[in-house]
Amino acid sequence: MPNKKDQQEPVCAVYCVHDQIVKEAKEQMLIPVQAIRLAETFKILGDPNRVQLINILAGREICVCDIAVILGMSTSAVSHQLRLLRNLKLVKYRKEGKMVYYTLDDHHIVNLFEEGLEHIKHT
Amino acid sequence: MPNKKDQQEPVCAVYCVHDQIVKEAKEQMLIPVQAIRLAETFKILGDPNRVQLINILAGREICVCDIAVILGMSTSAVSHQLRLLRNLKLVKYRKEGKMVYYTLDDHHIVNLFEEGLEHIKHT
DNA sequence: CTAACAACTGAACATATATTCATATATTCA
């Protein structure tokens, strides 16, 4: 533990700070917009219903009504969840008459999902 | 679109259901405990401060006080966040005197983090 | 045109999560 004279801010009340480590870690920090976008992406996956929803979409194109039946949710609730996923560009959709068919927008999201699944299976 | 007679539940008010797709998707659903654990793992990564925290821990072992300085948070707030990560076995710690040094528990979490980072960089 | 229906949306409520503050625990050193 460095003493007072090693500190960059010797008046600071916190004396346990390791200046070199703090300096390096600060330089390697993500820029705020990256941290926020990454967190948003993870957060949207942080709900059991949406995890099941992504899992369904990973296998097939499917309409809102079918999703509602599978998840045992109202179509309204499903639609709200799909809007969240749409806003983050995680899903895309195709209109066919009255129906709207959803798919995953991007293969990265499948990779991320699979990686997470492997993680919890090995713990 | 199947007609009424194709339905497993012909009295159901929803006629747009694709029985075969619903059946297949239901069979491929995650078991609830898996969906919940996976969602918990993603959710814990779904916060910009924790994203930065994981990023810091991905590079080095570091004490609570240094993390607080780097993130500009109180040590109390950092400690609460670390407890969340500990509860999900995402980080582990080592005591040395008064200090507690944290590291990531598991290389899977680094993979997951890196995969997410790649995802947002390519969008 | 109207009726029926799939999906979407805004707003209100209920629940969950995060932050803060005060205090507790554990360790070191005098």
Place this chain on the structure above:
DNA sequence: TGAATATATGAATATATGTTCAGTTGTTAG
């Protein structure tokens, strides 16, 4: 032992999130 300090925790408040309900939009069929 007692003072200082690094971290952890419980509880209360503030904030965010999810669900439901009511109503809207857009499409098809008659």
